[in-house]
Amino acid sequence: MSESALSVDAALANLLAAALPITDQETCPTEAALGRVLATPLVSEVTVPPLDNAAMDGYALRLADWSAESWLPISQRIPAGSLGGELAPGTAARIFTGAPVPSGADCVVMQEDCEVNDGKVRLVTAPRVGSHIRRAGEDIRAGQTVLEAGARLGPAQLGVAASVGAVELGVMRRLKAAVFFTGDEIVLPGQPLAHGRIYNSNRATLVALLSQMGIEVVDLGQVPDRLDATIATLERAALAADVVITSGGVSVGEEDHIKAAVERLGRIEMWKVAMKPGKPLVYGRVGNADFLGLPGNPVSAFVVFCLFVRPFLLRRMGAESQPAASFTMPAGFDWPKPGKRREFLRARLQDGWAMLYPNQSSGVLTSLAWADGLVDIEAGASVENGESVRFIPLSELLK
Numbered sequence: 001m002s003e004s005a006l007s008v009d010a011a012l013a014n015l016l017a018a019a020l021p022i023t024d025q026e027t028c029p030t031e032a033a034l035g036r037v038l039a040t041p042l043v044s045e046v047t048v049p050p051l052d053n054a055a056m057d058g059y060a061l062r063l064a065d066w067s068a069e070s071w072l073p074i075s076q077r078i079p080a081g082s083l084g085g086e087l088a089p090g091t092a093a094r095i096f097t098g099a100p101v102p103s104g105a106d107c108v109v110m111q112e113d114c115e116v117n118d119g120k121v122r123l124v125t126a127p128r129v130g131s132h133i134r135r136a137g138e139d140i141r142a143g144q145t146v147l148e149a150g151a152r153l154g155p156a157q158l159g160v161a162a163s164v165g166a167v168e169l170g171v172m173r174r175l176k177a178a179v180f181f182t183g184d185e186i187v188l189p190g191q192p193l194a195h196g197r198i199y200n201s202n203r204a205t206l207v208a209l210l211s212q213m214g215i216e217v218v219d220l221g222q223v224p225d226r227l228d229a230t231i232a233t234l235e236r237a238a239l240a241a242d243v244v245i246t247s248g249g250v251s252v253g254e255e256d257h258i259k260a261a262v263e264r265l266g267r268i269e270m271w272k273v274a275m276k277p278g279k280p281l282v283y284g285r286v287g288n289a290d291f292l293g294l295p296g297n298p299v300s301a302f303v304v305f306c307l308f309v310r311p312f313l314l315r316r317m318g319a320e321s322q323p324a325a326s327f328t329m330p331a332g333f334d335w336p337k338p339g340k341r342r343e344f345l346r347a348r349l350q351d352g353w354a355m356l357y358p359n360q361s362s363g364v365l366t367s368l369a370w371a372d373g374l375v376d377i378e379a380g381a382s383v384e385n386g387e388s389v390r391f392i393p394l395s396e397l398l399k
């Protein structure tokens with residue numbers, strides 16, 4: 001481990017450089033592809049929309065036939081799903097949203113702007129050519145790549161795939177993560193809580209964080225604070241998954257065996273990162289698997305996951321990803337004592353102010369459940385109420 005602490009950005013760059021995207025691909029029904037990463041670019045065979053069509057319920061006509069006084073006979077009715085005929089000169093067609101504009105018509109007028117009487121229609125204000133017409137191909141042209149390889153398939157992407165009729169997609173194989181949890185003090189919910197024990201919260205958080213990313217989780221449970229048990233579980237984990245993620249046991253105390261176990265079975269890299277909350281960032285390789293050791297403190301584990309592990313995993317999944325966006329907000333707090341390390345404080349936006357959770361200890365997990373973002377304060381900076389601070393929404397860190 002290098003003696004001098006790395007910046008958050010440098011540590012992330014180290015980790016990303018170590019992340020090799022998986023290459024195995026498979027096909028997946030579009031319906032089941034939520035959260036998957038596209039491997040094969042999706043090229044449309046169809047034009048969307050296929051024809052010029054009405055953007056409003058109303059009347060289709062030729063602008064040349066319009067005058068403020070003239071009543072145009074309604075010569076046909078075109079509901080969505082039917083094809084009208086050519087528009088007879090000097091007439092209008094009753095048309096509905098999504099119905100094809102009949103040939104000959106060059107504008108659609110919304111019904112709210114029309115007067116209708118005895119099978120005839122009149123409009124007081126002049127329409128414009130092309131008004132309320134959605135053009136063929138204005139969304140997608142046949143032959144166009146609509147989703148690039150690396151796209152993460154969320155609701156909008158699945159909608160686009162469906163809009164071009166794709167029933168299956170070429171996706172990356174799902175990444176598999178094996179997880180286990182160290183600590184003789186931790187107990188699973190549902191078990192009796194002996195005096196001095198605490199419930200294992202990192203399991204709930206970590207499994208949820210991974211599942212939300214579309215990663216398959218292999219849960220190897222809780223492991224006692226013993227080197228032999230840690231080695232045995234780590235060995236199983238590395239055989240079972242692409243990535244092994246643990247919580248706790250990465251400090252340098254005698255009860256912390258993760259580092260020694262990784263060194264025994266593989267190799268380890270640790271980077272001291274100048275940030276709070278956080279501990280050394282542990283990365284290693286065991287067999288063919290990557291190893292990532294999260295700190296035990298629940299808030300540290302969550303923040304380290306979001307800032308480092310998640311971008312690593314996204315790259316490993318073969319996904320395109322953007323760095324988390326942030327914006328500035330006025331501080332609704334004082335932060336008088338500059339810290340030696342960059343701090344990520346649990347915060348919430350209230351009436352346009354960034355407010356801090358009153359207890360910023362890395363063991364206080366309720367701060368994260370309360371927060372909707374992190375205030376990012378540079379090392380050595382102090383903040384006065386009303387000054388601008390950088391706010392990173394949790395939604396950006398979890399997207």
Ligand code: AMP
Pocket residue numbers: 181182183185186198199200201202203247248249250251295296297298
């Ligand atoms: P460690 O990193 O093992 O030194 O743990 C740091 C702190 O996090 C200790 O107070 C542990 O009790 C706590 N901790 C470790 N693992 C968990 C867990 N799975 N759930 C909740 N707290 C934990």
Ligand code: MG
Pocket residue numbers: 182183184248249255296
């Ligand atoms: Mg421990």
